[in-house]
Amino acid sequence: MESILLGLGLEEATAQILGAILKALIVLLFFVTVGGVLTWVERRLSGFMQSRLGPNRVGPQGFLQWIADGVKLVFKEDLVPDGADRVLFRLAPYFCLIGVFCTLVVLPWGSGIIIADLNVGLFYFISITSLVVIGVLMAGWSSNNKWSLLGGMRAAAQIVSYEIPVGLGLLVPILISGTLSMQGIMASQGWLPWDWMLFKSPFTVLSFFIFFVGSLAEANRIPFDLPEAESELVSGYCTEYTGFRYAVFFLSEWANLFVVGALTTVVYLGGGNLPGMISGLWVVSLLVFFLKTGLVVFLIIWIRWTLPRFRIDQLMKLSWKYLLPAAFLAFFGQALWMLLTWKLPLVQLAMAVLIFLTFLVLLYLFIKRVSVNIKEQKTSVNSPLPAEAGK
Amino acid sequence: MKTLHNSFESDGFVLTSIDHLINLARANSLWYLLFSTACCGIELMQTGGPRADLERFGSAPRAVPRQADLMLVAGTITLKMASRVKVLYDQMAEPRYVISMGSCANSGGLFQASYSVLHGVDRVIPVDVYLPGCPPRPEALLSALIELQNKVKKEKYLRKK
Amino acid sequence: MNTIGIYELLKEKTNVVASFQEVEGPTPSIYVRSDFLLEAMRFLKEDEELKFEILMNQTAFHETEDSKLFWHLYFDAPKDQDESHSHEELRLFWHLYSYTHYHRVVIESSIPIGNPVIDSVTSIWKGADWLERETYDLLGIQFEGHPDLRRIMMPEDWEGYPLRKDYVNPTAYQSIDNTPSEITRSFQPKGK
């Protein structure tokens, strides 16, 4: 980027600054697009799951629905409720936005495609997402609305509680790869499923589970969507937000969905790793990365439209009583496992393949069970009467 | 001279087309407030359900008036409720629209002889589309929504000052 | 047990002033004078043979002169009370049911409209709470001993008791104009 600008005859300092701004703009554009498209994907998918159609009027298959929503929200009136803390109320959405937006910097889109490969990438990731809590808390507090306040408090309690098991759970992949750099973690895995972090040992499976559950909670998705539980807290912390500021919340929430999917992909599902012979093709690598991320996102949406939500005490209990000890177990277990099999890579491989095969069997059983539902559904209803059919 | 004067006063090509685009976006994203009081509320739910599916038109339900563009007054409004309806309407952000769904919201309907029923929701808030029926069928509600979309598309959003 | 049996038991075991109302309609009832109500109700609930655990319904209505039905049957009513509310009165009904014996009874009573006060039965059945609040709200009957007698259906600042026969619909409430439109008025019967 800078070199192109330098080529245009600009001074180096100017080029640096301009380059940074341009990069940020590109990422922002991507951020908006991803957030928007995901809202459309979620609405269509939820429609599909509920035997509806979902938005299909704007553009092909309603694909441009998110643009319509965005334009509409931008042109809505910007209200600041009476009695609200004006400064905090206006600032809060941007904290949420920055918290999610900055994580895109360290995401490796494929092998070698990364904006800034920090050597503390994962650490940076965990810490920058904490900004979201501040934003949510600020929004809840400043709105001068009791539902918002409750939502904000719930969010703060929930996200802070779940950050601990998630952080501890992520220690397992760090232990295996020996680095905090995202590119490094990705590089320590292979393209084959049993080379993925997920299947490496029983403890990585446990760690994946902890991470996934915790991420759902941090992203405020059902079954952990208590901060904005629609049937309880009306709309939670963003109850009083209108127009553009609400759009920012909306966008960062769905972009967060993508970020969670991407992080899961990078850390546990092998990222954009390719077989050795085509490892140079960055486009394919990007595609693989997006495919895997898409699958994870689909899984999250599927969960969202299937499960009911927890109660606040059950949520806390899950985090502190079950996930936290499990995270410690995973960490120490993995350390022990690595010590025991330090010199025996074949045992490690055998274990990985075994876990992968178990996963396949479980998947088969699950599909079989689900397909029973689909078969039963085919009982006819409202078929035309014999007399009507003859006409 | 007069025609020249008029041409300056008219809206101009750029504004018109931007307006057209904005209106297209707004018309296709009328989020409605989940506000059902009586019988029509069930039909509203059915309209949001699989067979009619309001979401096809980009109308998602919202629980909060702040984020809603469209208020579907579904059902009887009593005098006790009337001031609350006004508050709900005031909480919505501009531009906002109201569909008065069913006879009760239009005029008090079956209950207009009663001591506690408001004679039409238009006594407290302005109404854009009146939808008759007791209760209206989902198809009727969809047609009312399309009618409102047509109204939104014809508005002069940027040009109104 | 049928109503006449319950009535006889009530007469036999307590000194409640009551009368049995045999009418042409499908439901007979027991008329209890209003000052003996609590005693009679407590007996009906606690007696082993009766055991009316349930207050199914409690209601009242405003009886004007032309709708009076059974006045001549109230032989137990004192003479002076008779004169004070000879024109209009509020008649109350309690419908009791027993899950032990699967029988039901209708208790009725009446109070003058000038002084609509009667004992509350909330101490016997908790379910009477809201039923009595509703009766108070719509007919203006004061229940003595009710823990929380407020309006329930109508707003707190509502005037009048809507279910009384002489009630006139308001044309405005809290600065909201509610005068009937031309069309609405054309539906209303003449004279109203």
Added chain:
Amino acid sequence: MSAALKTDYLTINMGPQHPSTHGVIRFIIKTDGEIIHECDPDIGYLHRGIEKLAESVSWQGFVPFTDRVDYVCAMNANLSYSMAVEKLMGLEIPQRAEYIRVIVSELNRISSHAIAIGAANMDMGAFTPFVHLLREREHINDLLEMICGARLTYNYICIGGVNYDLPPGFKEKTLEFLDHFEVVVEQINRLISYNQIFIKRFANVAVVPPEMAMQYNLVGPNLRGSGVKFDVRVAEPYSIYPELDFDVPVGEGYEGTLGDCYDRYLVRVKEIRESIKIIRQCLQRIPGGEHKAVVKNVIKPPKGHIYFRTETPRGDTGYFIYSDGKTSPNRLKIRTGSFTAMSIIPEIAKGVFIADLVAIIGSLDVVAPELDR
């Protein structure tokens, strides 16, 4: 720092417009953080004065109003009122009409319970079961539309029978629907009723012991959820119910204490199966003949009063009618299931979470217009 920290309860206003209050009900709750200390329901936001209107319309003219008293199960409301007036008049109605009445009211019971179950799920955050049940409800609406041309407010059952005879093909379509729906009930159970999170949210919440249920006169599924085996269809049989074979499901503490939210919820699910059973029997036995007794245009029931109750989906609906022999009732009072269910909320919603209050409302199946009338 010697002075103790002064804390106060947080008063929150829930409703009248709130996604989980199923219409317009308002709760004034005092909470200590998330835990409810005191809950005061404020109703009457949909009080339409139906009881007063009854005093100025004719006896038949009141039937459409009963539709609007409980729009989720309008047929049952029609049935209650019509039977009360018939009892008052001493009117005999044809056997075929009785069968048709039972069929349509049981169909409507299914659709009402579908809404109740779906709404309970939606309050717990699971939208999909609710939408699936709305889809199934459309089929019932189709069937009832075949009969009377209306989807929601039917005005079908009238004094003296039913307004129209069954259309041709109704039996086949109904049987087809029942075959389909039995499967759906199982699917919904697998999807949500046996879901562990859902059970955790509902079980052991807001326990109503049988004694308390009787004190507050809970009725219908809410009473049976507390383990009291009482059904008006069995205890005070009316219409053709004594000839039919069906069970009365009661709560047994399926996943916790007897009388908790989950019991009330599951009783509704089981009642759907019983209704399916009843409809099948009725369709098999339905006799021919007239569908309506001869009733004059202007009826004047004799002087007297009656309190008649039938089993509707939200408990027994009692119609108290006081007739003074004129062309309209002198006093008509409707005692509904939602009203008593609502009056128990201040008692059981103490020391529970805000989220539990939503569960309580969902499990009690409160419908605003039935509550306020």
